[in-house]
Amino acid sequence: xxxxxxxxxxxxxxxxxxxxxxxALWQDxxxxxxxxxxxxxxxVARLFYLPPVELxxxxxxxxxxxxxVVFLGRVVAASCQVFYLAVAQGPKVTNAVVAVPLxxxxxxxxxxxxxxxxxxxxxxxxxxxxxTSTLYIHGLNVRNGEDVLKLRKEVRDTEAGxxxxxxxxxxxxALNQEVGA
Amino acid sequence: xxxxxxxxxxVIDAVSAVFMVVGALMSLAAAIGLLRFPDLMSRMHAxxxxxxxxxxxxxxxVGLQLRTWWVWPVLLVAWIFQLLTVPVSxxxxxxxxxxxxxxxxxxLSTDELEAVVVKAAKAARxxxxxxxxxxxxx
Numbered sequence: 506x507x508x509x510x511x512x513x514x515x516x517x518x519x520x521x522x523x524x525x526x527x528x529a530l531w532q533d534x535x536x537x538x539x540x541x542x543x544x545x546x547x548x549v550a551r552l553f554y555l556p557p558v559e560l561x562x563x564x565x566x567x568x569x570x571x572x573x574v575v576f577l578g579r580v581v582a583a584s585c586q587v588f589y590l591a592v593a594q595g596p597k598v599t600n601a602v603v604a605v606p607l608x609x610x611x612x613x614x615x616x617x618x619x620x621x622x623x624x625x626x627x628x629x630x631x632x633x634x635x636x637t638s639t640l641y642i643h644g645l646n647v648r649n650g651e652d653v654l655k656l657r658k659e660v661r662d663t664e665a666g667x668x669x670x671x672x673x674x675x676x677x678x679a680l681n682q683e684v685g686a
Numbered sequence: 687x688x689x690x691x692x693x694x695x696x697v698i699d700a701v702s703a704v705f706m707v708v709g710a711l712m713s714l715a716a717a718i719g720l721l722r723f724p725d726l727m728s729r730m731h732a733x734x735x736x737x738x739x740x741x742x743x744x745x746x747x748v749g750l751q752l753r754t755w756w757v758w759p760v761l762l763v764a765w766i767f768q769l770l771t772v773p774v775s776x777x778x779x780x781x782x783x784x785x786x787x788x789x790x791x792x793x794l795s796t797d798e799l800e801a802v803v804v805k806a807a808k809a810a811r812x813x814x815x816x817x818x819x820x821x822x823x824x
């Protein structure tokens with residue numbers, strides 16, 4: 506079993522998250538409790554070792570906040586859409602399974618895109634091809650080729666937004682080039 | 687609750703009342719969707735989306751009514767875990783459902799996964815046959 510050492514910087518987001526969960530569960534953010542939580546987090550991260558998530562090292566807060574707001578809005582829209590389709594169309598709804606190749610090959614990016622896409626209107630990840638980083642998406646109410654193109658564009662746009670927030674420099678450069686071209 | 691409700695209290699009560707009613711409506715939407723949609727995949731849509739929003743609204747109204755800041759982190763953590771786990775479970779069920787053919791093909795306008803799955807199944811069968819051939823040759 507090979508255990509490559511994880512640098513503290515790489516592990517820090519995980520530890521901070523664990524401490525926040527600890528504080529939230531105790532509903533107590535006093536320094537003593539947080540310190541004990543940090544101690545436990547360090548022990549847990551050592552004992553129950555998981556492969557480190559490869560973060561790109563950059564996180565653009567200015568891009569993340571609007572993305573989060575838009576995301577919340579789309580979650581609301583998604584729910585209303587499902588409500589409407591359930592009542593209005595019900596058994597007659599037409600769907601499609603669409604392959605969407607992603608730009609990024611990092612696991613984090615594919616996972617994040619899959620999560621966001623599953624929560625916004627009309628799409629659900631059915632299958633992931635990790636080797637080619639292709640998402641197979643089940644779209645609700647996709648009636649024709651035009652809708653398929655729209656769905657594909659939406660997924661690619663979501664990924665672009667995520668790359669702008671936390672993609673690596675290379676991915677960002679490739680994206681900017683693509684948009685500029 | 688203070689004995690004399692002031693304007694702020696009224697507003698908070700009104701907002702949380704709206705949140706609770708809309709949240710309950712979202713759960714109703716999920717239930718209607720489960721009953722009305724024709725196959726497993728479209729039911730997964732109904733089971734994931736309205737329920738995430740419904741939980742958000744109900745948690746928000748709980749937070750508004752309790753009026754103590756330290757419940758907000760718990761509620762937020764609860765919702766984040768919901769956001770993280772719902773797509774995963776939906777994906778697992780959807781994936782298994784597709785492979786076991788729990789879907790109505792005639793209701794799909796496009797299916798770009800079918801060819802891939804068929805190819806993968808064929809490849810798996812061939813490698814199995816190869817193994818069988820080797821075994822008989824030995």
